[in-house]
Amino acid sequence: xxxxxxxxACLFRLNLASALEYRSSFLTxxxxxxxxxxxxxxxxxxxxxxxxxxxxGYSFQDVLFIWATTSSAFGLANVLFANAANVTKLIxxxxxxxxxxxxxxxxxNVLCARTSLSAYGDLAYGFILMGLAYHDTAAAxxxxxxxxxxxxxxxxxxxxxxxxxxxxxxxxxxxxxxxTEFVINFSIYPDKIYGPAVRALMYSLLPIGLAIHVPLRxxxxxxxxxxxxxxxxxxxxxxxxxxxxxxxxxxxxxxNIMATRL
Amino acid sequence: xxxxxxxxxxxxxxxxxxxxxxxxxxxxxxxYTVFIYVFVMLWRAIYKEGSVNGYSYAQLIWYxxxxxxxxxxxxxxxxxxxxxxxxxxAIAYLIGRPAHYxxxxxxxxxGLLLLNLCACGLLAAVLGLVFAGPLPGFHISVLPPLLLSxxxxxxxxxxxxxxxxxxxxxxxxxxxxxxIYQKLTFMLGMFLPVEFLPSWLQxxxxxxxxxxxxxxxxxxxxxYSPALFRALIPRQALWAAVxxxxxxxxxxxxxxxxxxxxx
Numbered sequence: 001x002x003x004x005x006x007x008x009a010c011l012f013r014l015n016l017a018s019a020l021e022y023r024s025s026f027l028t029x030x031x032x033x034x035x036x037x038x039x040x041x042x043x044x045x046x047x048x049x050x051x052x053x054x055x056x057g058y059s060f061q062d063v064l065f066i067w068a069t070t071s072s073a074f075g076l077a078n079v080l081f082a083n084a085a086n087v088t089k090l091i092x093x094x095x096x097x098x099x100x101x102x103x104x105x106x107x108x109n110v111l112c113a114r115t116s117l118s119a120y121g122d123l124a125y126g127f128i129l130m131g132l133a134y135h136d137t138a139a140a141x142x143x144x145x146x147x148x149x150x151x152x153x154x155x156x157x158x159x160x161x162x163x164x165x166x167x168x169x170x171x172x173x174x175x176x177x178x179x180t181e182f183v184i185n186f187s188i189y190p191d192k193i194y195g196p197a198v199r200a201l202m203y204s205l206l207p208i209g210l211a212i213h214v215p216l217r218x219x220x221x222x223x224x225x226x227x228x229x230x231x232x233x234x235x236x237x238x239x240x241x242x243x244x245x246x247x248x249x250x251x252x253x254x255x256n257i258m259a260t261r262l
Numbered sequence: 263x264x265x266x267x268x269x270x271x272x273x274x275x276x277x278x279x280x281x282x283x284x285x286x287x288x289x290x291x292x293x294y295t296v297f298i299y300v301f302v303m304l305w306r307a308i309y310k311e312g313s314v315n316g317y318s319y320a321q322l323i324w325y326x327x328x329x330x331x332x333x334x335x336x337x338x339x340x341x342x343x344x345x346x347x348x349x350x351x352a353i354a355y356l357i358g359r360p361a362h363y364x365x366x367x368x369x370x371x372x373g374l375l376l377l378n379l380c381a382c383g384l385l386a387a388v389l390g391l392v393f394a395g396p397l398p399g400f401h402i403s404v405l406p407p408l409l410l411s412x413x414x415x416x417x418x419x420x421x422x423x424x425x426x427x428x429x430x431x432x433x434x435x436x437x438x439x440x441x442i443y444q445k446l447t448f449m450l451g452m453f454l455p456v457e458f459l460p461s462w463l464q465x466x467x468x469x470x471x472x473x474x475x476x477x478x479x480x481x482x483x484x485x486y487s488p489a490l491f492r493a494l495i496p497r498q499a500l501w502a503a504v505x506x507x508x509x510x511x512x513x514x515x516x517x518x519x520x521x522x523x524x525x
């Protein structure tokens with residue numbers, strides 16, 4: 001475990017150094033992403049201006065909480081594990097060979113190999129939003145941090161699971177993109193806008209609700225049982241995603257491609 | 263006439279290319295359906311809380327379906343194509359061809375635009391009927407003026423994106439300009455009708471080109487009247503003309519700065 005963390009930390013340092021090498025591009029993309037997120041908050045502001053009160057049981061403050069948690073969780077996932085969305089490409093093109101030859105855990109090596117520049121904007125945006133909406137509420141910050149940590153793991157695990165299907169079905173890039181789209185949309189809107197079937201999906205197969213909507217509920221009314229159940233289920237999902245990837249890896253056939261990792 | 267014929271050939275080839283990639287078309291359909299589903303669920307929840315000024319539920323759902331439809335029609339990737347052409351130097355090969363680069367790019371995107379217009383149009387109609395039922399007051403005779411408005415919206419969007427793409431001649435990283443343009447069009451018409459904006463912001467929105475990409479054609483669609491048509495179409499035509507002229511001027515200036523090395 002210590003060795004894996006060391007490798008992850010080393011890859012993070014390398015990725016950050018590489019990102020900082022192109023400072024203007026890094027800042028532009030991070031700023032662009034924060035701006036992009038702001039447009040959705042503008043939408044919600046207008047919607048609540050029109051109606052006031054609550055939409056599907058969520059106040060404007062609640063929407064800011066789920067937006068902040070989603071933005072930072074998605075950002076952290078893509079700062080640390082951006083390569084999860086690249087797994088299909090690695091499998092289909094045969095570039096996975098380069099990772100298999102290196103003397104470290106394949107999953108850690110694959111997930112941490114790449115970072116996303118715009119994800120830093122997402123990560124920072126959540127904190128800015130929390131600073132504006134909950135600057136003096138310690139409990140909100142506590143559940144925000146829990147949501148960000150669990151959410152980043154779940155975003156990565158869900159993306160990895162979808163792309164791992166490429167080991168079994170061939171090119172699963174569309175399923176991967178669609179899954180990402182679903183988990184984002186499940187996170188940034190009140191969960192009660194969806195019907196029971198979709199709600200069941202967002203707490204089971206694509207369980208991002210556990211990291212975004214459950215922390216909000218726990219902030220409103222703490223329940224140790226709910227907290228433990230959400231934590232246990234999230235960690236179990238991540239472990240299963242790792243096992244699914246390792247099983248799939250056994251079916252991988254080398255592409256005989258000449259590839260280098262610089 | 264002969265000049266137009268060569269652009270028609272380019273458009274025909276681009277249409278054949280667009281049709282060949284059926285998986286890409288299918289994936290756009292899936293994403294479009296997902297977006298519409300999410301928006302319908304959201305606005306259903308919002309309308310449960312109370313009425314929204316000026317739009318009935320059916321009108322608003324059709325409005326959103328139409329704005330997303332225009333968004334999907336406009337998805338030709340012209341901004342990244344322009345960026346790539348300029349940064350990779352591929353523009354050197356394209357400007358040497360016996361066709362004006364700007365109109366070549368437009369004709370080259372026309373095939374995909376037309377395919378999106380037809381194929382996504384059918385899907386949009388089906389989704390609208392499923393989620394909102396027939397649009398009250400809509401008559402088939404509205405289609406020609408509506409198509410004109412959509413065509414002008416597509417031209418405004420295409421040429422403004424091209425203008426941002428051309429900025430890569432002078433800016434190393436023009437991604438922020440693209441983000442700003444995209445979000446302005448989203449906020450001033452795509453996600454919300456201009457009528458929902460605060461009263462101080464509405465005249466500002468109506469005096470800028472961004473609202474004429476999504477809001478103008480969608481407003482015409484859900485609440486058509488000859489008076490509204492007369493009010494919106496000249497403004498759309500004006501912004502379309504402005505965008506084309508700006509692109510031509512910038513292109514002329516940019517090509518002068520172009521330096522080619524190697525053989």
